[in-house]
Amino acid sequence: MRRSSFLSAGAGAMIAAALPPLSAAALANDTVRYTLTAAPKLFAPMSGVSFAGVAFNGSIPGPVLRTTYGQRVHVDFRNRSKIETTVHWHGMILPNAMDGVAGITQPAVPPGGDFTYEFAPNPPGTRWYHDHAMQMGTVLGMFGLFIVDDPKDEPADAEFALVFHDVPNMRSLAAALKGTSNAPMVDPMGSPEMAGMKADDKMGDEVSYVAHCINGASYPGTQRLAVKVGDRVRLRILNANPSQTRYVRLAGHTLRVTHSDGNPLAQPLDVEALRIGVAERYDAWFEVKKPGAWLLQGVSADPLAFEQAVVVHTPGMENAPPMAAPQSIDGVDFFTYEKAGGRAASVDTSGVTIRKDWTLGGGAYGANAWTIDGKLWPNTPKIVVRRGDRVLVHFTNKTDMDHPMHLHGHTFRVVEVNGTALARPLAKDVSLVPANGGTLTWIFDADSPAGRWLLHCHNEIHMMGGMMTEVDYA
Ligand SMILES: [Cu+2]
Structure with missing residues (x-):
């Protein structure tokens, strides 16, 4: 799509993402019940793109699941896809047997199989769910938001859930995975491309993408977000891309970030753009001060990312050409952990009983091998x-890519980035460890249910390529 058509084309199919208030009926029940069915889905987010995916309940992303803090959730999962899979509840602290990691907390659910998940969603905030069986289910489309409402949260005039995701070029994905010595799968897509490739066919370590979506569509087919002058609007944004960090801007507006990975910041931070690593979530607010139409956009070095946009408009401005933000982050004041956390003299290590200093390595050309120590x-x-126990993990990243390191079943505190101690540590479940010698430090408390909790890079390619370990309760 050329830039001119991008700026002038009208809206196509819409997918509702405006979040309705919880119904009184849902609040009256202690347990919220959902059925999630995984099944093959031919995904066509824009003309010319047709992708053999797997969807929850027929849509990519899957439905927004929602509970209020204090309620339980009961999910009947039915696997009607052709791959082995599970459902992992990302960011939740829950019984280990409910964590949904194939081979670690449960056997993979085979094609035709069922599994029941039941737990009390905790902590409150913007969480998500996705496949976790090393069969590429998440890349194929098995993911969605899970919002645990916090009754203490400030009410918004309007609220929207925005899931950013991108459709991989299957050949580039196969190439990136070629040389994975450790992969428990060979040909997850059933595509002849992977089987037909030789070792020297490897085209590089980076996956390329053929479509860039928000809530399962590319601009101009994306939904429009209707707001009113005076509204204070809350966005809940997830980056479900398998490998790429995304910047997000709303033309003409400042974004006030209040939560990272669903957890409240010690103090909100106003920025011109978000920077969202793989699997991260941000809650960001903006105020509508005048009538208009603006693009909320993914911004990246990838030239196609301009398709990753939705129009935000006031009444009567549905068909106005929306204001766009430049596709560059040069000079843009974007969100960083350091800005949100502020600088302290040193890291408070009081109470730390276990310390790990780990080097992230690998990424040599020709083998998908990504290492911890x-x-x-x-x-x-x-x-x-x-x-x-109180655990400190200090990462040093010797590779030339940022790594979105994720810990299951715990909330950690980011206390240091690139040598800067943070005065207000960020409570998170995934954090980007900066590339090229960068450092980042977590502290977390071993106060979760006992079991085996995975710790891994959330870049799907790197996880498959070995950058994974676990926290085990003795
Ligand atoms: Cu990584």
Whole structure:
């Protein structure tokens, strides 16, 4: 699509993402019940793109699941896809057996199989769910938002859930995975491309993408967000891209970030753009001060990312040409952990009983091998904890890519980035460890239910390529 048509074309199909208030009926029940059915889906987010995906309940992304903090959720999961899969509840602290990691917390659910998940969604905030069986289910479309409403939250005049995701070029994905010594799968897509490739066909480590979507559509087919002058609007944004960080701007507006990965910041931060690593979520607010139409856009070095946009408009401005933001982040004041956390003299290590200093490595050309202290999963160093331990993990990243490191079943605090101690540590479940010698430090408390909790890079390619370990309760 050329830029001119991008700016002038009208709206196509819409998918509702405006979040309605919870019904009184839902609040009256202690348990919210959902059925999630995974099944093949031919996904066509824009003309000319047709992708053999797997969807929850027929849509990519899957439905927004929602509970109020204090309620339980009961999910009947039915796997009617052709791959083995599970459902992982990203960012939740829950019984280990409900964490949905194939081979670690449960057997993979085979094609035709069922599994029941039941737990009390916790902590409150913007969480999500996705496949976790090393069969590429998440890349194929098995993901969605899970909002745990916090009754203490300030009410918004309007609220929208925006899931950013991108459709991979299957050949580039196969190429990136070629050389994965550790992969428990060979040909997840059933595509002849992977099977037909030789080792020297590897085209590079980066996956390329053929479509860039918000809530399952590309601009101009994306939904429009209707707002009114005076509204204070809350956005809940997820980056479900398998490998790429995304910047997000709303033309003509400042974004006030209040939550990272669903957890409240110690103090909100006003920025011109978000920077969202793989699997991260941000809650950001804006105020509508005058009538108009503006684009909320993904911004990236990828020239196609301009398709990742939705129009925000006031009444009567539905067909106005929307104001766009420049497709550059040069000079833009974007969100960073350091800005949100502020600078402290030093990291408060009081109470720390276990310390790990890990080097993230690998990424050599020709092999999809990504390491922790030089080792590939399952030979990576593990953390064995007893209840009450306080764990410090200091990452040094020797590769030339940022790594979105994720810990299951816990909320950690980011206390240091690139040598800067943070005065207000960020409570998160995934954090970008900066490339090229960058450092980042977590502290977390071993106060979750006992079990085996994965710790891994959320870049799908790197996870498959070995950058994974676990925190085990002794
Ligand atoms: Cu990584």
